[in-house]
Amino acid sequence: xxxxxxxxxxxxxxxxxxxxxxxxxxxxxxxxxxxxxxxxxxxxxxxxxxxxxxxxxxxx
Amino acid sequence: xxxxxxxxxxxxxxxxxxxxxxxxxxxxxxxxxxxxxxxxxxxxxxxxxxxxxxxxxxxxxxxxxxxxxxxxxxxxxxxxxxxxxxxxxxxxxxxxxxxxxxxxxxxxxxxxxxxxxxxxxxxxxxxxxxxxxxxxxxxxxxxxxxxxxxxxxxxxxxxxxxxxxxxxxxxxxxxxxxxxxxxxxxxxxxxxxxxxxxxxxxxxxxxxxxxxxxxxxxxxxxxxxxxxxxxxxxxxxxxxxxxxxxxxxxxxxxxxxxxxxxxxxxxxxxxxxxxxxxxxxxxxxxxxxxxxxxxxxxxxxxxxxxxxxxxxxxxxxxxxxxxxxxxxxxxxxxxxxxxxxxxxxxxxxxxxxxxxxxxxxxxxxxxxxxxxxxxxxxxxxxxxxxxxxxxxxxxxxxxxxxxxxxxxxxxxxxxxxxxxxxxxxxxxxxxxxxxxxxxxxxxxxxxxxxxxxxxxxxxxxxxxxxxxxxxxxxxxxxxxxxxxxxxxxxxxxxxxxxxxxxxxxxxxxxxxxxxxxxxxxxxxxxxxxxxxxxxxxxxxxxxxxxxxxxxxxxxxxxxxxxxxxxxxxxxxxxxxxxxxxxxxxxxxxxxxxxxxxxxxxxxxxxxxxxxxxxxxxxxxxxxxxxxxxxxxxxxxxxxxxxxxxx
Numbered sequence: 199x200x201x202x203x204x205x206x207x208x209x210x211x212x213x214x215x216x217x218x219x220x221x222x223x224x225x226x227x228x229x230x231x232x233x234x235x236x237x238x239x240x241x242x243x244x245x246x247x248x249x250x251x252x253x254x255x256x257x258x
Numbered sequence: 259x260x261x262x263x264x265x266x267x268x269x270x271x272x273x274x275x276x277x278x279x280x281x282x283x284x285x286x287x288x289x290x291x292x293x294x295x296x297x298x299x300x301x302x303x304x305x306x307x308x309x310x311x312x313x314x315x316x317x318x319x320x321x322x323x324x325x326x327x328x329x330x331x332x333x334x335x336x337x338x339x340x341x342x343x344x345x346x347x348x349x350x351x352x353x354x355x356x357x358x359x360x361x362x363x364x365x366x367x368x369x370x371x372x373x374x375x376x377x378x379x380x381x382x383x384x385x386x387x388x389x390x391x392x393x394x395x396x397x398x399x400x401x402x403x404x405x406x407x408x409x410x411x412x413x414x415x416x417x418x419x420x421x422x423x424x425x426x427x428x429x430x431x432x433x434x435x436x437x438x439x440x441x442x443x444x445x446x447x448x449x450x451x452x453x454x455x456x457x458x459x460x461x462x463x464x465x466x467x468x469x470x471x472x473x474x475x476x477x478x479x480x481x482x483x484x485x486x487x488x489x490x491x492x493x494x495x496x497x498x499x500x501x502x503x504x505x506x507x508x509x510x511x512x513x514x515x516x517x518x519x520x521x522x523x524x525x526x527x528x529x530x531x532x533x534x535x536x537x538x539x540x541x542x543x544x545x546x547x548x549x550x551x552x553x554x555x556x557x558x559x560x561x562x563x564x565x566x567x568x569x570x571x572x573x574x575x576x577x578x579x580x581x582x583x584x585x586x587x588x589x590x591x592x593x594x595x596x597x598x599x600x601x602x603x604x605x606x607x608x609x610x611x612x613x614x615x616x617x618x619x620x621x622x623x624x625x626x627x628x629x630x631x632x633x634x635x636x637x638x639x640x641x642x643x644x645x646x647x648x649x650x651x652x653x654x655x656x657x658x659x660x661x662x663x664x665x666x667x668x669x670x671x672x673x674x675x676x677x678x679x680x681x682x683x684x685x686x687x688x689x690x691x692x693x694x695x696x697x698x699x700x701x702x703x704x705x706x707x708x709x710x711x712x713x714x715x716x717x718x719x720x721x722x723x724x725x726x727x728x729x730x731x732x733x734x735x736x737x738x739x740x741x742x743x744x745x746x747x748x749x750x751x752x753x754x755x756x757x758x759x760x761x762x763x764x765x766x767x768x769x770x771x772x773x774x775x776x777x778x779x780x781x782x783x784x785x786x787x788x789x790x791x792x793x794x795x796x797x798x799x800x801x802x803x804x805x806x807x808x809x810x811x812x813x814x815x816x817x818x819x820x821x822x823x824x825x826x827x828x829x830x831x832x833x834x835x836x837x838x839x840x841x842x843x844x845x846x847x848x849x850x851x852x853x854x855x856x857x858x859x860x861x862x863x864x865x866x867x868x869x870x871x872x873x874x875x876x877x878x879x880x881x882x883x884x885x886x887x888x889x890x891x892x893x894x895x896x897x898x899x900x901x902x903x904x
Contacts, residue, residue, distance in 0.1 A: 203761070204441070207754045211746075218747040219754075222444045230398070230440060241447075248451055249740075252747075256739045 214255040221251035259347045259401050259833050260862050264309070266901075268324040268339040270301040273898035278302075280834075280864060281885025282346075288857050288883045289864045291901075292872070293890030298899040299866035300412075302890070303838040307410060309341035309356045311403050312376065322358060326898055331362040347400050347832065351381040352390075354397065401833050404434045408822050409833040413840030417814040419795055419821050428821070429793035435825045436762050441755045448748035453478070455741035462734050470724040474717055481713045484706050491703040498696040505689045515674060515682050522670045529663045531803045536656045538802075543649045546642050560636060566629045584613045721745070762828060763789055769824030770795070770817075776855045777816045779847035787817065795821055812844045819852065823859040835860035841871040853879035 204223065208216045225247045229240055261280045266272040280289045293299045308322070323339045331337055340357035357375045378393035390396050401409065408431055419428050433439060453475075460471050509519035587609055591599045599606045674686035728738035767789035774787045774797070784805060788796045797817060799805040809817065819840075826833065835856075841849045853876045857863055865880075872880065881887075887904035 203758055204754060207757060208750070211750050214743055215747045215750050218448075218743060219444065219751055222448060222747070222751075223440060226440050226443045226447070230402075230443070245447060245451055245454075248447055248744075252451070252740050252744050256736065256743060 214258070217255055218248070218251050222248050259345050261306070261343060261345045261834050261836075261864065262351075263344040264306065265340075265342040266302070266305050267341070268327045268337075269305050269308075269322060269341055270324060271298045271892070271897065271899045272301065272305070272901070273324050273326050273896065276901045278888055278901055279886060280862065282862065283885045284861075286883055286885030287860070287862050288880060289862075289886040289888075290872070290880060290884050291864070291866045291888045291890065292869060292904070293866065293892075293899075294868055297890040297892040299868075299890060300838055301899075302901075303410070303412075303836065303866055305341045306343065306836060307406070309343045309354060310397055310401070311406065312356060323360070324898070326896060328362060333362055335362050336360070337362060352400075353379045353381060353387065354393070355379075401831070402434070402437075405831070405833075408435055408825060409831075410836040411822075411838070413815075413837045414842055416818045416822070416837075416840065417811060417843075419818040425792055425794040428789070428795050431821075431825060432759075432762065432766065432793070435829045435831065436759075437829075438755070438759060441751060441758065445748055445751045445755055448744055448751060452741055452744040452748050455737060455744055459728075459734055459737045459741055462737065463728070467724060467727045467734065470720055470727060474720045474724065477713050477717045477720065481710055481717070484710045484713065488703055488706045488710070491699050491706065495696060495699045495703065498692045498699065501692045502689060502696070505685050505692070508685060509674070509682070509689075512679075512682060514679060515677060518670055518673060522667060525663050525666055525670070527804075527807075529660055529667070532656050532660050532663070534804075535802065536653065536660075539649055539653050539656065543646065543653065546646050546649065549642070563629060563632050563636065566625065566632070584609055588613070763791075763793070765828045766821070766824050769827050770820045773820040773823050773855070773859065774817060777820060777848065777851045778813065779845075779851055780813075787820070789821075812848050815840075815843060816848055816852065819856075823856075826860060832861060834862035834864055836864045838866045839868060839871065840865060841867065841876070846874070846876065849876040850874075850879060853877075857883035 201223070204219075208219060211219075225244050229244055260282055262282055263277065263279045265275060265277045267275045278289075278291070281287060291299065291302060323337060327337060327339075336359060338357060338359045340355060342353060342355040344351070344353050346352070355375075355377045359375070376393055378390040378396055379387040380390055381387055397403075419431065433442075456471055456474065460468055463471060506519060506523060509515055510523070512519075587593065587599065588606070591601065591606075593599055593605060597605075599609070671686065671690065675683055675690070677683045677686070725738070725742065728734050767787065770789065771787045774784070775781070778784060783800055784797050785800050785802065786798050788794075788798060790796065795817060797805045797809060797813075799808070823835075826835070841852070844852065849871070857880070863883075889902045889904050891900045891902055892898075893900060
């Protein structure tokens with residue numbers, strides 16, 4: 199429900215922004231599901247994952 | 259999630275292995291578990307919670323193991339307790355099992371070294387079980403622990419969402435159930451990464467760009483500080499309001515000034531209601547003025563109609579006579595009265611001249627239509643003008659009443675301040691101080707909020723400037739692009755968050771409204787439920803006034819239930835509604851209305867009820883939708899409960 203609604207709202211943005219946000223939400227969802235949301239080393243991992251997604255989009 | 263079966267073994271008063279199969283039918287989606295007080299309804303309810311979420315979800319973990327089992331065990335015997343739930347979720351079937359084992363080691367009933375074992379299995383279509391490696395995470399992704407209390411709840415405590423001070427709970431519930439945490443985390447992390455990129459960029463940027471980036475950093479810090487100050491001020495506002503509420507209560511309970519304080523409370527409420535009405539009236543004034551264009555067109559319409567009428571009278575625009583009709587008369591050489599028309603006679607010439615002076619039939623029709631439309635508009639404008647006049651009069655009346663009520667409040671305050679009773683005058687003095695603090699805080703908060711908006715504008719301008727500066731510098735280009743993309747993503751998700759949260763709030767408000775209207779027996783007394791920007795759940799009465807202070811405990815329970823059901827609907831969360839003794843505080847009218855509708859509000863409903871809760875029509879309503887029914891029988895001799903299928 200949330201992801202569907204977000205997808206609709208996202209459609210007005212540039213494709214690269216859409217991709218970065220979609221990726222970020224996937225990472226966050228994964229960490230929330232695993233109950234790791236507040237683990238500091240995992241937080242670093244999330245940030246690195248997001249940076250990688252940004253890199254990938256910028257290089258395109 | 260749809261619960262299929264629970265197996266309880268040696269959990270609290272459930273001795274040995276006992277099983278309950280829940281109804282999973284669509285038509286008969288209710289499972290009713292009856293039991294008088296003390297038979298183990300709450301223990302059964304706890305067993306579901308404990309199995310899914312473990313020790314934190316139930317109080318008194320040491321008391322979980324069945325006492326008869328411990329008593330019967332010999333020293334050194336191992337003791338085992340377990341709850342297993344079979345459930346389905348999105349076409350997948352699961353079994354979750356939590357158990358606790360120990361050893362009887364002394365005369366006491368204490369269990370040494372208890373360890374919880376938790377397993378989750380996915381059952382494939384052939385019935386084969388596959389162990390899930392991260393059971394906690396998987397259960398949390400199916401029904402998150404922070405959401406469970408909105409689906410599995412103690413019916414008697416359910417009214418919490420409808421209490422006047424409940425805005426925080428309501429907001430938190432929406433935040434959790436709609437998984438706004440996900441968006442919140444994403445926006446925080448994207449902003450943090452954008453900041454990191456900005457810092458990296460500074461090390462490779464030229465002087466002008468460095469200066470701009472430092473300015474952006476500075477402004478971002480200012481914005482964060484201002485946001486913190488808004489939060490602090492909000493806390494101070496809440497504290498001052500709480501103090502004032504406390505003083506009001508004391509004054510209301512003080513002999514001698516009780517009436518005065520009650521009058522003040524009533525007057526304050528009137529002023530508040532008038533304020534709300536004033537906002538509505540002003541909005542209506544704006545709508546009427548815009549829609550009818552009253553102010554713009556003014557006297558232009560009657561003037562335009564006058565011009566058209568005058569031209570028609572002069573024959574410059576003929577009336578609605580069809581040219582074809584005149585031509586037919588000439589063709590037949592017969593007048594409408596039956597007299598023959600003599601060719602080139604006087605009448606003949608007159609009709610001929612009418613045809614010549616007649617404009618085309620299309621123009622004629624258009625002019626006629628225009629005049630008639632102008633008259634319709636004029637009529638509607640007159641009505642709107644009257645409406646506008648009425649609204650303006652009401653606006654003036656409200657303002658005057660507000661002034662009068664404010665004067666009355668000053669008067670009451672003065673009387674209390676000058677009270678010969680020292681305690682009262684001191685209380686009033688304190689109250690006045692808190693009131694002043696409150697007002698100052700509200701002003702301060704507004705100022706800071708405006709400051710945040712201003713800073714945001716400045717940051718945007720600086721970013722634009724920095725973007726142009728960066729473009730000139732190839733070295734920083736890649737970092738700059740990354741920073742831009744991250745910042746734009748953060749801004750986008752920020753906007754989406756605000757948009758989505760507001761959209762969901764409105765949807766929840768609408769659904770709560772619909773459900774509340776179905777469940778409340780005073781159909782005409784309450785006109786609607788509001789879930790405002792401040793997340794306060796309010797009921798508006800038939801006179802358009804807030805009615806939360808008049809709601810009975812049962813009505814608050816109905817309001818909370820409506821809110822929970824609407825959240826479940828809006829979130830699309832597939833979850834059962836498990837309610838422990840939900841009807842205890844409700845009158846029969848509410849019980850009947852709730853039992854008539856609640857099976858439709860959830861995919862699956864499991865309720866624990868006492869015999870008194872389920873009688874007459876209430877029972878009939880629910881049993882029509884009941885697929886499974888059980889009775890809890892407590893055996894006084896053994897101290898244990900047996901679950902019997904009805």
